[in-house]
Amino acid sequence: MTTPHIKAFFDPATSTLSYVVHDGPGGGCAIIDPVLDYEPGSGRSSTASADVMAAFIEENRLKTEWILETHAHADHLTAADYLKGRLGGATAIGERIPRVQETFRKIFNLGDEFTPDGRHFDHLLADGETFKIGRLTATALLTSGHTPADLSYRIDDAIFVGDTIFMPDLGTARTDFPGGDARQLFRSIRRLLAHPAGTRLFMCHDYAPAGRPVRWETTVAEQRAHNIHVRDGIGEDRFVAMREARDATLAMPTLLLPSLQINIRAGRFPPPEGNGVSYLKIPMNAV
Numbered sequence: 496m497t498t499p500h501i502k503a504f505f506d507p508a509t510s511t512l513s514y515v516v517h518d519g520p521g522g523g524c525a526i527i528d529p530v531l532d533y534e535p536g537s538g539r540s541s542t543a544s545a546d547v548m549a550a551f552i553e554e555n556r557l558k559t560e561w562i563l564e565t566h567a568h569a570d571h572l573t574a575a576d577y578l579k580g581r582l583g584g585a586t587a588i589g590e591r592i593p594r595v596q597e598t599f600r601k602i603f604n605l606g607d608e609f610t611p612d613g614r615h616f617d618h619l620l621a622d623g624e625t626f627k628i629g630r631l632t633a634t635a636l637l638t639s640g641h642t643p644a645d646l647s648y649r650i651d652d653a654i655f656v657g658d659t660i661f662m663p664d665l666g667t668a669r670t671d672f673p674g675g676d677a678r679q680l681f682r683s684i685r686r687l688l689a690h691p692a693g694t695r696l697f698m699c700h701d702y703a704p705a706g707r708p709v710r711w712e713t714t715v716a717e718q719r720a721h722n723i724h725v726r727d728g729i730g731e732d733r734f735v736a737m738r739e740a741r742d743a744t745l746a747m748p749t750l751l752l753p754s755l756q757i758n759i760r761a762g763r764f765p766p767p768e769g770n771g772v773s774y775l776k777i778p779m780n781a782v
């Protein structure tokens with residue numbers, strides 16, 4: 496059996512973890528949740544963070560086979576399209592992504608140029624679908640709740656959990672974005688926590704509470720014993736009441752509106768206007 500090599504990359508601007516998973520130097524790799532840097536004040540994007548990932552891939556002579564999204568993120572722009580152009584590989588996301596695309600097509604009043612059928616991605620992954628990353632076998636797990644289309648990726652004894660569960664002292668992902676569902680998130684998390692106790696869980700975000708160092712790796716056992724929102728003994732109704740009360744206090748992420756416009760297009764910018772410039776929209780009082 497081949498054990499995955501896992502390299503984490505932390506983006507301090509958005510507290511996002513991205514990963515390169517590979518089967519050894521010179522082998523195949525997948526990129527998970529890469530970040531495209533974006534400065535909302537100026538509308539400028541930068542590939543500095545993605546270039547660090549690309550340099551790692553090049554140094555290790557890895558062949559990029561997949562660029563995987565756990566979901567259409569609302570807090571950062573994806574660098575999937577940039578990295579695909581630089582390194583190759585197929586972009587993939589959950590097969591329910593058309594639901595998210597349709598929701599935001601309406602919010603942004605996108606015209607005929609945007610068809611909400613998932614065509615922007617090279618491959619849409621079904622629940623339970625398996626695929627190869629070099630000699631590794633990966634399985635997509637539907638873990639909806641944060642959005643209707645969230646996937647986690649299981650690769651050997653590691654699961655990349657996306658926005659489901661956070662480190663035990665942080666709890667769980669929010670469920671108040673359009674299409675979110677706290678009850679569904681609870682069931683998805685219990686699905687993850689039904690894996691063997693030693694299964695390694697890799698986070699999508701870490702906000703380093705109380706000044707502790709950033710952490711991104713935990714285990715099923717640690718989560719079941721200590722997660723402040725979903726440890727063993729906390730039932731579905733109690734979780735849903737907690738999650739919904741807490742979500743009501745949270746502000747929308749700074750990059751929600753820019754992110755979704757890029758991320759439902761698999762990282763491409765909207766078509767440029769007559770002057771060659773691509774524009775993002777801000778809907779007033781719609782979210």
Ligand SMILES: [Fe+2]
Binds near residue numbers: 568569641658
């Ligand atoms: Fe998210």
